[in-house]
Amino acid sequence: MSLSTRLLLGWFVIAGLATVLFLNSILNQVPSSVRQASEEVMVDSANLLAEIAEQHWQQGFAPDSAFATAINRYLARQLDAQIWSRHKTGTELVIYLTDLNGTVLYHTDPSQIGADYSRWRDVALTLRGEYGARTTRIDPDDDTSSLMYIAAPVYQGDQLAGVLTLAKPNASLHPFITLAHGYFWQRGGVILFGALLLGAGMAFWLNRSVRRLVDYVERVRHGERVSPPQLADKELARLAAATEAMRREIDGKAYVEQYVHTLTHEMKSPLSAIRGAAELLQEADVPEPMRARFLANIDGESLRLQRLVDRLLSLAGVEKRQQLEQTERVDLAEIAAIELEAKRPLAERKGLTLTLECDADCSLAGDRFLLEQAISNLLDNAIEFSLPDGAVALQITGSGSTLSLRVRNHGPAVPDYALGRVFERFYSLPRPDGQRKSTGLGLSFVREIARLHRGRVSLYNRAEGGVEVEMMLNRNHQEREDAASLS
Numbered sequence: 001m002s003l004s005t006r007l008l009l010g011w012f013v014i015a016g017l018a019t020v021l022f023l024n025s026i027l028n029q030v031p032s033s034v035r036q037a038s039e040e041v042m043v044d045s046a047n048l049l050a051e052i053a054e055q056h057w058q059q060g061f062a063p064d065s066a067f068a069t070a071i072n073r074y075l076a077r078q079l080d081a082q083i084w085s086r087h088k089t090g091t092e093l094v095i096y097l098t099d100l101n102g103t104v105l106y107h108t109d110p111s112q113i114g115a116d117y118s119r120w121r122d123v124a125l126t127l128r129g130e131y132g133a134r135t136t137r138i139d140p141d142d143d144t145s146s147l148m149y150i151a152a153p154v155y156q157g158d159q160l161a162g163v164l165t166l167a168k169p170n171a172s173l174h175p176f177i178t179l180a181h182g183y184f185w186q187r188g189g190v191i192l193f194g195a196l197l198l199g200a201g202m203a204f205w206l207n208r209s210v211r212r213l214v215d216y217v218e219r220v221r222h223g224e225r226v227s228p229p230q231l232a233d234k235e236l237a238r239l240a241a242a243t244e245a246m247r248r249e250i251d252g253k254a255y256v257e258q259y260v261h262t263l264t265h266e267m268k269s270p271l272s273a274i275r276g277a278a279e280l281l282q283e284a285d286v287p288e289p290m291r292a293r294f295l296a297n298i299d300g301e302s303l304r305l306q307r308l309v310d311r312l313l314s315l316a317g318v319e320k321r322q323q324l325e326q327t328e329r330v331d332l333a334e335i336a337a338i339e340l341e342a343k344r345p346l347a348e349r350k351g352l353t354l355t356l357e358c359d360a361d362c363s364l365a366g367d368r369f370l371l372e373q374a375i376s377n378l379l380d381n382a383i384e385f386s387l388p389d390g391a392v393a394l395q396i397t398g399s400g401s402t403l404s405l406r407v408r409n410h411g412p413a414v415p416d417y418a419l420g421r422v423f424e425r426f427y428s429l430p431r432p433d434g435q436r437k438s439t440g441l442g443l444s445f446v447r448e449i450a451r452l453h454r455g456r457v458s459l460y461n462r463a464e465g466g467v468e469v470e471m472m473l474n475r476n477h478q479e480r481e482d483a484a485s486l487s
Helices: 002-057 066-075 123-129 170-222 234-281 286-317 334-340 345-351 368-384 442-452 477-486
Strands: 081-083 084-089 094-099 104-107 132-138 146-156 159-169 328-329 353-358 361-365 391-399 402-409 458-460 467-474
Touching: 002 146, 002 159, 002 170, 066 104, 084 170, 123 132, 123 146, 123 159, 146 170, 146 361, 159 334, 170 234, 170 286, 234 286, 328 334, 334 345, 334 391, 334 402, 334 467, 345 353, 345 368, 361 368, 361 467, 368 391, 368 402, 368 442, 368 467, 442 458, 442 467
Parallel strands: 353 391
Antiparallel strands: 081 084, 094 104, 094 159, 132 146, 146 159, 328 361, 391 402, 402 467, 458 467
16 A cells, blocks of 8 residues: 555545544534523523413303413414525423412313323422423433423513413424434535545645655665755755765765776876886986887876876766756857867878758757767767778757767777667777877766767667767756755
8 A cells, every 4th residue: 555545545535533532522512502592592481471361360161261271272374485405384282370278270282181290390499489491201212202391480560470381392303303413414524525525636746745755765776866856845854965965975985995996096007107117217227219109108198197087086076966957058169179180190190080050949948068079979979980081070969858969980890798888987998090099088088978968878889880979958947956956
């Protein structure tokens, strides 16, 4: 199960439990709240009827009395009231009057007249001057058969004369309680669905950030030079920054160790040659021609060491850069023409023909100095491996947002075992004219420059003979860098 799925399920469970517990606490209060509201109205109604009963107290409450006639007419009314979802068509109130002894003087159920109600709480409490109310089931085993009784005192002057009680079946309140339950559950479902969408969004956002961080770590693990992702979450951003710092420290240690090892290895040969020539020169009887040759060897090997150190420093400076700091719009065709002209004396010594073929638009955003170095190294490599009286061709073509720079010669093919290693540091092949190997840093330098320009470089043997190196460069490097920094 993925992290986002676990987060979503956890969030949904928590939100669901919170919603259900909250709704249960609310719904448990609904019946009592509805009954309390109904009781408040019944208190007003009971006291109003008590005042009316007081006006009829002297006339009595016989079946033909004005009070009894009014109540009977009320009971006979046909109602047509649409109260929310409930259609009320008839009356439901129960009304009775008792004297100071609790004897029923009037009852909507005539069979109860004369009964003793003095023990009922509504009557007993009201006669004692307290608030009289009770809830009683008609059927003790049926909760829906209960009625709520509210009593009010009836006075004659300042003296208590009796009690009027108003009763209403609690079953009449059930439709409103059911409607409230349905309303709250419906709203709870909407809230829960909203919480699910919110949780899904949060899980997607967090999983996307974690996935970008994992992808960054995986790419670093495979040796790619990538910048850490820009994450909105502060903790994940700190983790990415810590990972980048750790990578730099590890790369720095490995980088120094590898460079010391390779530099030591590459310096052994020229140092041995210099030391051997110096030892021979110390002999007194060294002929002058041999002395001159040894001095030339010392000078040549010293220059070789100097070139090795200079190229190592240049390559180290390029390899440590994650991206180009500043770019400008440059014309690759112009740079190629300048570099080609600079290499012409070297090419003429071998009888080589240099040619340049370019498209109309060869501009791109990049570092002019680095591009000059890359083209110079490619031309040096092509000239050194060309056969005498051959040709070196440089071609630049554009396709959309990509520029392709190809340098090809008519030299010997690169052995199959070396095709995958020519861009490694210090890897070099013998020159066809018998010259010693180079530092093996030129093509590695070109590869790093192509990487900084969001491009790549490849070398392959041509079917018609010779070798071709292709460097692909992105025209709009700066725009892609800006887009990458915002992602």
